[in-house]
Amino acid sequence: MSEQHITITLPDQSKREYPKGTTGYQIAESISSGLARAALSITVNGDIIDLDHVINEDATIAINTWDTEDGKYTFWHSSAHILAEAIQELYPEAKFGIGPPIESGFYYDIDFGDKSITQDDLAQIEKKFIELARNKNTFDRREITQQEALEFYKDKGNEYKVDLIEGLEDGSITFYTQGSFTDLCRGPHIPNTGIVKAIKLTSLAGAYWRGDNNSKQLTRIYGISFPKQKMLEEHLAMVEEAKKRDHRKLGKELGIYMIDKMIGSGLPVWLPKGTRLRRTLEQFLRDEQFERGYQEVITPHIGSLELYKTSGHYPYYKDSQYDPIEVDDEEYMLKPMNCPHHHRIYSNEMRSYRDLPLRLAEFGTVYRYEQSGELSGLSRVRGFTQDDAHIYCTHDQLKQEIKHTIDLTNYVFDTFGMPVDIRLSFRDENDEKYGGEMEYWERAQSEIQEVADEMGLDYTIAPGEASFYGPKIDFIIRDAIGRKWQLGTVQVDYVMPERFDLTYVGSDNDKHRPVIIHRAPFGSMERFTSILIEHFAGNFPLWLSPEQIRVLPISDDQNEYAQKCVEAFKEKGVRITLDDRSEQIGGKIRDAETDKVPYMLIVGAKEQEAGTVSVRRHRKGDIGTFTFSDFLSDTLKEIEQKRLPED
The missing domain is CATH 3.30.930.10 (Bira Bifunctional Protein; Domain 2)
Structure with missing residues (x-):
């Protein structure tokens, strides 16, 4: 291979040669024009960088699109900058802390001074965000000295950025500018703001600067953005469905x-x-x-400290472990692994x-x-x-x-x-x-x-x-x-x-x-x-449900027959209960539905006389009358096969 060329290893482990100084965009374009249009950033040897960053050495790379984690990371990182630009336009006195991408979206910590931001203000900020995004401004990167960076933010009176810069090494500091907004940032960013087509600012929270309760509390604005409006609509629908399924609510x-x-x-x-x-x-x-x-x-639930020193879990993961316990001049730890x-x-x-x-x-x-x-x-x-x-x-x-x-x-x-x-x-x-x-x-x-x-x-x-x-x-x-x-x-x-x-x-x-x-x-x-x-959504398959069947006698006269049904299922290891309360059958059914019991067996005088059960399936209603032996056999087969619930 020529000294003027580099070897690029792609995600499928195939290798290609390119001239030194090739950019991520050029690599994407050499693979396909569609990939180049969809590309948001490039991951080089595990580090995410801008598409226009040149590559001068052999490297393992991945082209990041919206469908990749690193692509979403880049997209939401850039969205945080657009949010800050919108805030700067609407609230010129605002001072900015940090604005990282997170697992689902992004946030920015902002000092609004004497101004109090409420949920009602978010719609106006969203509108300004989209207006600025449509300008299709590029994210321009420049390296800057520590002194220049300090002077820039001291002139703005932004003590938060000054605090960050003072902890950085000279020669490692970069600024990014899009439109009228400049931010201290190491990148990477998407090619231009116009790629962001939809935004939803989801919530507000308080956040102490650097997590220090003694420092000033900033306003944290959370948001999420997408390259298509339809994606945002689908996301919001999913969020509403997720609220209904929240395990904290259903678990209780x-x-x-x-x-x-x-x-x-x-x-x-x-x-x-x-x-x-x-x-x-x-x-x-x-x-x-x-x-x-x-x-x-x-x-055991505890182990000698020496055990975790040997494994390397201590002290390397000390922050996520409980302090050692002293017992008879020995040190033990609650087991972390x-x-x-x-x-x-x-x-x-x-x-x-x-x-x-x-x-x-x-x-x-x-x-x-x-x-x-x-x-x-x-x-x-x-x-x-x-x-x-x-x-x-x-x-x-x-x-x-x-x-x-x-x-x-x-x-x-x-x-x-x-x-x-x-x-x-x-x-x-x-x-x-x-x-x-x-x-x-x-x-x-x-x-x-x-x-x-x-x-x-x-x-x-x-x-x-x-x-x-x-x-x-x-x-x-x-x-x-x-x-x-x-x-x-x-x-x-x-x-x-x-x-x-x-x-x-x-x-x-x-x-x-x-x-x-x-x-x-x-x-x-x-x-x-x-x-x-x-x-x-709490509607567990029959084999997994904590309560698999509930027997509901229509009147007290059927309690004895209902109990025999319960005992027959219990002998087979089925988790079954009897609701023999002196309540109307409609109320018993509603309670069983609320408790998400997969099967309800309704037994009245007719069922008792014929040796049958009327069966209701959770979320489906009445599914028919079965002989007791047939339903028992079908139930055991469904449990054994671990069938999933039908929609």
Whole structure:
């Protein structure tokens, strides 16, 4: 290759040569004119940069469009700048703090001085935003010295930007300007403002500067934007549907869980119905794991501090862990991870290649510190249970074991009707942040991709997203209203076998290092349950529902027959209850519908005499009269097959 050319590796691992100084836009255009029109930014060796930024060295790149995470990041970052420009036009005295993109949209922290901004003002700001966006102004980047940057913001009287600049190194500072607005920013940005076609400012909040309660409280304006108005309309409809499905609301109404201040913030308590739901989930996975050769273990809720120092979790993740506990001159920690305990189980005896693969599984509860403002129902908690498993295998077994974990994870999400997007998270060019030998990395990444190809998986490759100890496969599921959640992960680990000095005796009678696969399809039982509640809107499939059937006698005269029905189902392990209250049947049906019970069996004098049941299906109404034995048989089959609810 000429010294005047560079090699560019694309997401599909294909390679192309370009002249030095080629821009991201030129690479996109060389692939297709459609891609060039859709391109928003480019990711180079894990860093997102502007499309017009030149590339002078060999690199791994991805062209970012709206359909990619990095593309949305760029789009919403630019939208935050347009918002600030609109604020500057409408409120010239406003001073700006920070305005980052977030998971779904963006925000900007602003000091409005004596002016008080309310929800009613947001419509006017949105109007000005769209007016400015239509100017199609480019985002012009320029490097600036620290002194010049300080003088710029001191002249404006903006102490917030001055505070930020004083913490930056000279020579690393850049400004971006679009239209009449200039901001301290490292980028990247979309080609021009006209790409943003729709905006919704969603809420206002107070935010202390740098999170310091002693500093001034700024006004935080949240927003979300789209390249098409129709996308915004669809998003707003999804938001309304999501409110109806909110697991915090449904979790309370359905008696799934509670949070009690006396017990502690972020420490959920599973109520009887929630416990039945969770145990059903656990048994589902436990049965699958048993069939697939896993062995279940149980480890303590605390561990010696030395254990986590060896693993590297302490002190590197100290901010998310609870302080050590002193006991008899020793220090212990609330367990932040299950894996170090499993590694010690592996070390408990000498292992032979004949013992491998060894698959250890645990529903293990861990504890991590979350700030109180980040806690949210079951989705963000301080104590949660992971469906952890660690597979210890030889290098020769790695590929087959990866296949097994992918197959299990896909089976789990298929059972719940959740489509899966797969991302292969590989290392980038930064050698310093990764552990283990490079030859093992290259082999693992190659084998992961070979497995994905052999299984016919539709996947993307994300350079720079690997764990520090190895590449991984991320499973991103889509729920019933189209939201994406990253849940299952399969991680290949070469670092922990070294840290814990794990070995096995090979067929050559020498000691070798095993490879470890970390996997957890559910991830956290708490978070997965919160997603399930919202995915099904509380209308769980029969096999999963905490209460599967409710028997409703029309009068007290049918209570004895109703009880016999209940007992027959209970003998088969069905979760069934009897509503023998002296209430009108209409009221009993309404209550069962409110409780989202899948089946209601109405029994009156006619049913009692004929040995039948009149059946109502939740959300569908009356579905007919069945002989008791036929309905029992059909119900057991539906549970066994884990059928999903029909819309």
